[in-house]
Amino acid sequence: MYDWQTAFLRTSLQTLAVIRSAVMGQRMMGHSAKAACGDSMVNMGSDESVLILIQHCQDMKQQETRLRLITFLLLLSCMALVLFMTGANLWQHKNSGSRQQENAAVQSPAYSRQGCPADNPSTDSKRLQIHLRSVPEPEARESGPLYMTWNAEFGQIYDQEKRAIVIPVKGFYFVYMRIALNCLGEDEPEDFKKFFVELQQWNKGYDKNVTLVEALDGILCTTQGSKTMFLGRLFDLSEGDHLRVLIIEGYKLITKSSFGAYLT
Known part of the structure; x- marks a missing residue:
């Protein structure tokens, strides 16, 4: 595997871990906010306070949605990188095998042209x-x-x-x-x-x-x-x-x- 590919994959995994922690924190905050919103709606009678809490809850939901979208995109990027590296390795092995077959095909006619030593009297005299x-x-x-x-x-x-x-x-x-x-x-x-x-x-x-x-x-x-x-x-x-x-x-x-x- 290439060095840049390894670094990219490691960075992606670290980013996923951070995003996952952030998502879990956002969920906990969301639950707290929902509880707070519920309590506030019961305890507070002011319309202004209710609107502020509702707006805050909507903002947290949007942030959670964005985090989920970013996580999904990172997962897709990791899968694409893995598929790309697998295809590159297969292509490299295929080309290596093709070159070996070509070298064998080039050497084979040269060997066959040597023939039996008795059929070619003009060969080096050291080969009696x-x-x-x-x-x-x-x-x-x-x-x-x-x-x-x-x-x-x-x-x-x-x-x-x-x-x-x-x-x-x-x-x-x-x-x-x-x-x-x-x-x-x-x-x-x-x-x-x-x-x-x-x-x-x-x-x-x-x-x-x-x-x-x-x-x-x-x-x-x-x-x-x-x-x-x-x-x-x-x-x-x-x-x-x-x-x-x-x-x-x-x-x-x-x-x-x-x-x-x-x-x-």
């Missing part, structure tokens, strides 16, 4: 976004593990020597891998070919390969034998972590593959 395509190995060994080689379609944080994605800052990253398999090029086709892949993590801080995800699958070698595998998961990674794809078995079944990660 990298997508790789596999490079065929002409002399790939049939037996023994082999780390896959990649070319970066976008993103620069790729270690060609270690064939790994390098994590620049600590955070939560979504890492994904897509591999298409086909056994039509096999010289000696079999009924079923196994395929085994691992996603490994390495960091010079502990210098040890850690398997994050592994998948064992296979494919039926028929005239239309083909399959696509997809692996994806959210990881809490540290700065300097290296992510590599190790093919343990079935490298020759790969026709194409992709590998990537982005900071969430």
